[in-house]
Structures are given as C-alpha cells and as structure tokens.
Amino acid sequence: MTGPRWLVPLAVAGALLVALPLVGLLARANWGDLWALITAPASLEALALSLRTSIAATALVLVLGVPLGFALHGLHGRVRAVARAVLLAPLVLPPVVGGLALLYAFGRRGLLGGPLEDAGVSIAYTTVAVVLAQAFVAMPFMVVSVESALATHGSRREAIAATLGASRTRILARVTLPALGPALATGTVLAFARALGEFGATLTFAGSLAGVTRTTPLEIYLARETDPDAAVALSIVLLVVAVTVVAVAYRPVAGRAVR
Amino acid sequence: MxxxxxxxxxxxxxxxxxxxxxxxxxxxxxxxxxxxxxxxxxxxxxxxxxxxxxxxxxxxxxxxxxxxxxxxxxxxxxxxxxxxxxxxxxxxxxxxxxxxxxxxxxxxxxxxxxNTLTIAVPEGNPAGVTGLGSLADDAVVTVVCAPQVPCGAATATLAAHAGVDIAAVSEELSVTDVLGKVASGQADAGVVYVTDVPRAEGVEAVAIDGADAVVNxxxxxxxxxxxxxxxxxxxxxxxxxxxxxxxxxxxxxxxx
The missing domain is CATH 3.40.190.10 (Periplasmic binding protein-like II)
Incomplete structure (x- = not known):
C-alpha cells in the first residue's frame, strides 16, 4: 500500500534531511588516511575504552533491565503508567541533564557518592563512572523491549507449565525467556549502541582522561577542533556501528514470524 | 590613538x-x-x-x-x-x-x-591547596583543560615552566567544564583563568607564583x-x- 502521490516529494525531503548530513560526513573523510587515523594511538585508546565500557554497561543493563521489565509488566493501571514514565525518561532526557542527575547521585558530594567517598570508595573520574552513565541512558531500551514483548506474549504457556508442576524459576528459564529471545536481542543491541554513543552524561559526570574516561564520542569532540580528519574517521566508525545496529535491531518483522 | x-x-x-x-x-x-x-x-x-x-x-x-x-x-x-x-x-x-x-x-x-592562570578551589579550600605544587599530589583531585584547547595549552606551558607535573584526573574540553567540576565539589582544584573565579559561585582562587610567565x-x-x-x-x-x-x-x- 502506498499513499497518495503528493506524499512523494515530502518523503524525498525527509530522506534528504536524514541522509544528506551522513553523506556530508562521508564527503569530508580523508579516505586515503582513514585506516591510519582510526589506528592512531589516541583513536585506538578511545575505541578500546568505548568497547570495554559499552560491553560492561550492556551486561549491567541485561542483568538489571530484564527483571525491571518483568516488574513493570507486573504493575497495573496508573502505578504502571507512572513507573514507566519515570524509568523510560532517560530515553528523551537531554544528556547533560542526565549528567547532572548522575553527578548529584554518585558524585563526590552526591546522595550516594558522598557517603561512599567517606568510606573510601570513589566513583568520579573512574571508568566505573563511564559505565554508570552509559547504563543510565541505555537501560530504557531493555526495559521497554522486555515489557512490550511480555505484553504481546500472554501467559497461556506459563499457565500450562505451572499446572505441570514447574517452579517459577524453571518457567522463567525454560518457557518465558526463550520466547522473549528476539526482544532480548533487540534490547541488547540497542542498549549497546546507546552506550557506545553516550556523550553528555559522561562529559558532565565522569570527566575526560585518555584511556580512563575519554570514550570515542569525547575524543571526537576534542579532536574535531585540532584534528578534524581524525574526528571524521572516528565518526565514520560509529556511523557504521549505528547503521549495523539498526539493521539488526529493526530487521524485517516477517523473519520474527507469528507466535 | x-x-x-x-x-x-x-x-x-x-x-x-x-x-x-x-x-x-x-x-x-x-x-x-x-x-x-x-x-x-x-x-x-x-x-x-x-x-x-x-x-x-x-x-x-x-x-x-x-x-x-x-x-x-x-x-x-x-x-x-x-x-x-x-x-x-x-x-x-x-x-x-x-x-x-x-x-x-x-x-x-x-x-x-x-589573562593569566590561577587555581580555582571550592569555597574553604577543602584539600588545602597552596600553589601549583599541591596539584602534583595524587590526593588532590585536580582537573585541567585538555592541551588541545587554549586554557590547557597555557596550563601545560605554565606547569612545564614551574617544573610541576600536574596529576590531573580529567582533561576537560573547556575552561567552563573545569570551573563546573570545582564549583560542584567534584574536584579539589582546577586551573582556570584569573577572570573565571569571580564569575563562579562557591569558588575561590589560590594564586600561582610566577603565573605572569604565561600570559594569554x-x-x-x-x-x-x-x-x-x-x-x-x-x-x-x-x-x-x-x-x-x-x-x-x-x-x-x-x-x-
């Protein structure tokens, strides 16, 4: 089904708005030195740090976000609506606001960071701070994936398993989670990509030191002024990751079949 | 004129x-x-x-x-x-x-x-910073500008001039970020311009001996x-x- 013909020019304009900046980035690239720029020490250090922290943040999001999705599904009515609105807020929260919020929670004088600091545990300026910032912004992707999958999943098979005498844990592991597979995969990939791209909260909360807290987006921001070629090269790496992630996460629905 | x-x-x-x-x-x-x-x-x-x-x-x-x-x-x-x-x-x-x-x-x-550089510390100077030398101490949480931006370039020159190896936990992308970290108490000290200190709430200055050596x-x-x-x-x-x-x-x- 296609719409009326007058939609076409608007669609073309929309496509241009999205595609043109990406083409602009590619047009600015120094293709001859691209590999050298990506493998320069500062770039590699930032990419390696981004990879490590994003994997750690994604693991944290899996461990905490899946139970959170279940819990949200278990709530009802207005309570559920309010809980969802709060838990999904980081999806649309300006990054710098997230950074300030993290700062006042985990910073040296923060709600939790203050007492921790007194106990000799420091989070600020460490790689842990980066992972926390990334998990904060990536969590909603997992929660929303799990919750919406549970909503369409129904509870018929769980009920059958229960009548057969399976424990709740066994039902979760053998019936529910396998059925949620595609949703978990989508949530994981999106959370990883969001963690990889985190910038504002990291900058506000974690700081910027090569190899410790200066992730790829921060390195791009810094290099953009003094070494635009390196900034563009690293941007292309993240662009490729982003396009791949979207291709995987939003693959054609037909493949997911009817339940 | x-x-x-x-x-x-x-x-x-x-x-x-x-x-x-x-x-x-x-x-x-x-x-x-x-x-x-x-x-x-x-x-x-x-x-x-x-x-x-x-x-x-x-x-x-x-x-x-x-x-x-x-x-x-x-x-x-x-x-x-x-x-x-x-x-x-x-x-x-x-x-x-x-x-x-x-x-x-x-x-x-x-x-x-x-403009010249100075050290910004949170009100009351909790870490007892006395000068550039204090910033070499790991116990003093210090933030500076990254050497790629003007305030960082000046800081690096001044530190080299004074023979101090600043142990920074973060190299910020702008002087405003350094000031923000100090004002919020996230850092014990930050190297900023003299003119930045009066603009910030809850921040005081510790003068750097020989700051005149590096003039922006x-x-x-x-x-x-x-x-x-x-x-x-x-x-x-x-x-x-x-x-x-x-x-x-x-x-x-x-x-x-």
Missing amino acids: RSPARVVAAGVVALALGGCAALSPDSQGAPSTAVTHVLDVYAAASLSEVMETLAVGFEEVLPWVDVRVTYGGSSDLAAQILEGAPAAVFASADEAQMAAVADEVAGEPVVFAT RYPIARLKRSDFAEIADDFVAYVAGAEGRAVLAEAGFGAP
Missing part, C-alpha cells in the same frame, strides 16, 4: 553618508531608534559576562544596532567561522585561534586584553564576511579603546 567616542562618531557619520537608507527606512533626519542592524560577535567563553557589558555599552552609542554575542571555546568558534558561520567580529582567547582564521580576517587583529593575549578582529564593515570596525575600536579597557579591567583582565 583615536578616542573611542571619535571613532564611533566617525562610524555614525559614515553610516549617515553611506548605508543609512538601508539601516533606517524612515530616516529623514535623525536616525530611527528601532533596531535595524544585527552585529554578530563571536567571543571566547571566558569573555561571557564582560562582552555582555560591552555590547550594552555599544548599543547605547548606536541604538539601532543589536549586538548579538555567541560564546564558545575559541577553537570551537574558530572552527565554526572556518565552516562559514555568519560572524562579523571574532574575539579569541588566544592568538593561535585568531591565526587559524587569518584568511577570514579583515585587517590586523588587535590585542585588547590579557586576547585578539579581536573584524571578519571579511561582515556586511556592515563600519559598524564591525567601530565595535572592535570600542572594545579595544578606553571604554572597553575600563570594563575589561573591572572584570580582572590585564592590559594588552
């Missing part, structure tokens, strides 16, 4: 003779007081309060001009100008960034102010792309002149 009043007056005359019709459509005699021309000034972040005062002062002299100031890291602004940003005047925090846009500059940039010079210039060159030139002259000097001195900037 010409007095700023005369320079501005010269500009007014030039306007009256030249582009006045374009500036005030209903001008038959005295110029209209309605704002008819916007002057886009790109200024270093460290100038934010003082440039606001200068803009207001200039608008009092030429009421039909609206001075619109964009603040940012000097290197950031220089990059934007090179990408074609519609700036008429550029006021940079160091000469390197002015040099970076040399091809876009009309005439010679004028150095209109200087602030150049200002009109850009070739400015559409009303006389107004832009007048603004440059105003900032670099006696009135501008007084406002800048008030804010703690040194004389050129």
